[in-house]
Amino acid sequence: MQQHTFQLQNGLRVPALIFGTYKTAEEQNEDVLLTAIEAGYRAFDTASFYGTESYLGSAIRKSGLAREEVFITSKLWKTEMGYEGAMAAARRSLEALQTDYLDLYLIHWPLPDPDYADWKALDLETWQALEELYDQGVVKAIGVSNFHPHHIENLLAHGRIAPMVDQMEYHPGHAQEAAVAYCQARNILVQAWSPLGKRRVLGDPLVCALAEKYGVSPAQICLKFALQRGIVPLPKASSLERMRQNRDLFSFELEEEDLYRLTCMPPVGWSGEHPDRPRVRLT
Numbered sequence: 001m002q003q004h005t006f007q008l009q010n011g012l013r014v015p016a017l018i019f020g021t022y023k024t025a026e027e028q029n030e031d032v033l034l035t036a037i038e039a040g041y042r043a044f045d046t047a048s049f050y051g052t053e054s055y056l057g058s059a060i061r062k063s064g065l066a067r068e069e070v071f072i073t074s075k076l077w078k079t080e081m082g083y084e085g086a087m088a089a090a091r092r093s094l095e096a097l098q099t100d101y102l103d104l105y106l107i108h109w110p111l112p113d114p115d116y117a118d119w120k121a122l123d124l125e126t127w128q129a130l131e132e133l134y135d136q137g138v139v140k141a142i143g144v145s146n147f148h149p150h151h152i153e154n155l156l157a158h159g160r161i162a163p164m165v166d167q168m169e170y171h172p173g174h175a176q177e178a179a180v181a182y183c184q185a186r187n188i189l190v191q192a193w194s195p196l197g198k199r200r201v202l203g204d205p206l207v208c209a210l211a212e213k214y215g216v217s218p219a220q221i222c223l224k225f226a227l228q229r230g231i232v233p234l235p236k237a238s239s240l241e242r243m244r245q246n247r248d249l250f251s252f253e254l255e256e257e258d259l260y261r262l263t264c265m266p267p268v269g270w271s272g273e274h275p276d277r278p279r280v281r282l283t
């Protein structure tokens with residue numbers, strides 16, 4: 001599985017499937033992460049906001065894997081933006097993860113809150129810190145998360161280094177085609193958070209019909225949908241069985257017409273989060 005990778009614009013290879021660590025089973029974080037390693041995952045998505053960095057660091061250490069065998073992504077939170085804030089955040093993340101470098105470091109959201117007027121200046125200051133961390137080799141690649149094209153334009157116009165990754169919500173029923181197309185036209189690798197729509201998509205009639213057609217689970221349909229669109233899915237799961245199932249994506253191929261169906265199906269499973277809007281609480 002780990003031989004499947006996507007290449008970033010700086011040449012770095014990113015695993016095609018990354019384990020998501022947000023809300024890994026409460027109070028069993030380290031065990032869940034050790035199980036994910038047992039299941040074969042070698043790439044992990046964490047963030048200062050998740051509180052899982054220290055568990056991930058410990059799990060990697062306990063697993064006996066060498067640092068270079070693992071691909072670690074982390075992100076700085078809304079309260080850690082700005083040049084000094086980002087530099088300090090990176091130091092804290094490295095310490096929590098017990099490592100001296102990150103494979104990928106992202107700005108988690110483009111705005112601290114939707115009313116923040118001077119977000120362009122704040123993003124640029126924050127980005128400048130990431131550029132410096134990249135120059136120093138402390139982070140091997142840099143990118144953004146939840147940035148829409150107008151947020152990225154600001155970095156492309158005024159930054160020195162273009163973002164290499166944009167991590168956004170992506171699943172059947174919320175395919176964000178405009179943002180994906182924008183990124184892919186500029187060689188910015190898209191990563192899919194909540195690739196299963198936090199399970200909200202798994203009962204959708206089309207997803208279920210395709211699961212039956214291909215003889216796989218609805219979750220596998222969602223993950224393969226991202227992969228075949230050139231997007232890295234970041235599924236989170238708690239059991240060894242699900243973790244293994246989510247990695248078993250290379251024995252089948254979705255037909256193009258099914259990819260179109262999934263891309264164009266009615267909206268379903270949106271988290272309620274949008275960078276420029278207050279969060280919508282959905283039941």
Ligand SMILES: NC(=O)c1ccc[n+]([C@@H]2O[C@H](COP(=O)([O-])OP(=O)(O)OC[C@H]3O[C@@H](n4cnc5c(N)ncnc54)[C@H](OP(=O)(O)O)[C@@H]3O)[C@@H](O)[C@H]2O)c1
Nearest residue numbers: 020021022045145193194195196197198219235236237238
């Ligand atoms: N950048 C951002 O702003 C952002 C935001 C949200 C998430 N993320 C990242 O994306 C990762 C994944 O997103 P997510 O955790 O929100 O949602 P998700 O991966 O779409 O869904 C996780 C849910 O699906 C269940 N599940 C996993 N595999 C399954 C399978 N094969 N069959 C049935 N159910 C299955 C899990 O249950 P169990 O756990 O009970 O197995 C869990 O309830 C996060 O962990 C985080 O790393 C990033």
